[in-house]
Amino acid sequence: MYNSLKKVVENELQGIHEAGLWKEHRTLQGRQGTTVVADGKELINFCANNYLGLSGKQELVDMACQALGEYGYGTSSVRFICGTQSIHTQLEEKLAEWMGFEDSITFTSCWNANEAVFAALLTDEDAILTDQLNHASIIDGIRLCKAERYIFNHMDMADLEAKLQEAQGKRLRCIVTDGVFSMDGDVAPLKKICDLADKYDAYVVVDDSHATGFMGETGRGSIESEGVLDRVDIVTTTFGKALGGAIGGAIIGPKEVIELLHQRARTTLFTNSLPPVVAATTIKVLEYIDEHPELREKLWENTNYFREKMVAIGYNVPESVHPIVPVIIGEGSAASSMARDMLDEGIYVIGFSYPVVPIESARIRVQISAEHSIDQIDLLITAFEKLGKKYEII
Numbered sequence: 284m285y286n287s288l289k290k291v292v293e294n295e296l297q298g299i300h301e302a303g304l305w306k307e308h309r310t311l312q313g314r315q316g317t318t319v320v321a322d323g324k325e326l327i328n329f330c331a332n333n334y335l336g337l338s339g340k341q342e343l344v345d346m347a348c349q350a351l352g353e354y355g356y357g358t359s360s361v362r363f364i365c366g367t368q369s370i371h372t373q374l375e376e377k378l379a380e381w382m383g384f385e386d387s388i389t390f391t392s393c394w395n396a397n398e399a400v401f402a403a404l405l406t407d408e409d410a411i412l413t414d415q416l417n418h419a420s421i422i423d424g425i426r427l428c429k430a431e432r433y434i435f436n437h438m439d440m441a442d443l444e445a446k447l448q449e450a451q452g453k454r455l456r457c458i459v460t461d462g463v464f465s466m467d468g469d470v471a472p473l474k475k476i477c478d479l480a481d482k483y484d485a486y487v488v489v490d491d492s493h494a495t496g497f498m499g500e501t502g503r504g505s506i507e508s509e510g511v512l513d514r515v516d517i518v519t520t521t522f523g524k525a526l527g528g529a530i531g532g533a534i535i536g537p538k539e540v541i542e543l544l545h546q547r548a549r550t551t552l553f554t555n556s557l558p559p560v561v562a563a564t565t566i567k568v569l570e571y572i573d574e575h576p577e578l579r580e581k582l583w584e585n586t587n588y589f590r591e592k593m594v595a596i597g598y599n600v601p602e603s604v605h606p607i608v609p610v611i612i613g614e615g616s617a618a619s620s621m622a623r624d625m626l627d628e629g630i631y632v633i634g635f636s637y638p639v640v641p642i643e644s645a646r647i648r649v650q651i652s653a654e655h656s657i658d659q660i661d662l663l664i665t666a667f668e669k670l671g672k673k674y675e676i677i
């Protein structure tokens with residue numbers, strides 16, 4: 284009878300409320316851009332992963348409309364039955380070539396890519412070494428594989444080395460890290476990780492979801508900005524952030540690995556392939572990124588401007604280079620109440636508090652886009668200045 288489940292669910296819901304962890308969903312009207320209309324109010328949007336400002340761009344919409352005409356709407360199937368269209372293969376070849384790897388395989392999300400990449404390649408004879416703060420999709424992906432799990436302290440290379448030594452008896456050692464961590468915008472020490480991988484015969488997987496398309500000289504991600512494009516073995520990434528922001532993800536790597544993933548990855552074997560419109564548009568996005576280096580330049584200019592101004596007015600902004608900018612508020616309820624007040628100032632940002640981030644460093648996370656104008660960023664800074672004084676933070 285549903286009555287028993289109803290009671291359990293109601294208790295759970297009450298618990299989430301009481302713990303202050305309730306997540307509100309704001310409803311946006313219209314297109315995703317630097318401004319959005321949320322619950323009827325126009326706000327400047329500083330909480331999307333729309334790093335290059337492509338999500339609502341008319342050129343992309345036009346490309347997608349053309350692709351819809353050519354390939355239709357859905358695939359109605361998984362890859363190995365009748366869900367592989369020429370456009371999927373073209374995207375996989377293009378993405379691999381664009382990143383400088385042998386091959387790639389696409390999924391309907393990076394979540395699905397991360398669920399596939401460990402279970403398909405590792406067995407109980409193997410070891411997986413994972414940063415403590417890796418994304419939830421990596422954590423869940425690891426749960427699905429039988430390899431022994433070693434969690435190393437966040438970006439702590441001495442701890443990683445100790446764990447690699449412990450894992451020397453295993454058949455394979457896989458080190459996995461986010462390229463950029465989404466709560467702090469901090470960049471993994473990929474050079475040191477690759478050095479340790481060489482020393483202890485491990486292979487390296489980087490989830491570059493928060494970097495593909497804009498970090499590094501040509502936008503190939505943190506593996507480019509950290510100088511390890513030719514040293515990392517496997518990259519997972521999303522099309523849902525800088526690369527147009529719709530949906531989709533990929534695993535990029537050596538051809539044998541990709542071949543085995545086509546055979547073994549459950550999140551491609553038993554679920555529909557990427558909508559062809561997304562596959563076709565993502566190819567265009569990769570070309571667009573190469574043709575428009577000024578988008579990356581503008582993103583870094585905007586990011587540096589905001590970071591410098593916030594430090595100058597007295598905020599604690601942990602040092603990094605990334606357009607994810609955590610503005611540390613301190614106490615959890617202050618962060619959420621200040622984020623709510625920001626809405627009255629016409630600014631859309633989100634507060635994060637414990638247990639998502641450490642208890643003493645609740646923050647408002649700002650995400651900068653290439654599309655933001657300096658005037659919009661100035662409005663954001665003015666709002667922070669006003670509310671920082673009100674909450675006695677600056």
Ligand SMILES: Cc1ncc(COP(=O)(O)O)c(C=O)c1O
Binds near residue numbers: 530
């Ligand atoms: C580091 C990282 N990996 C994977 C994902 C999941 O990406 P997708 O939305 O394509 O499933 C995210 C999304 O937030 C992410 O931040």
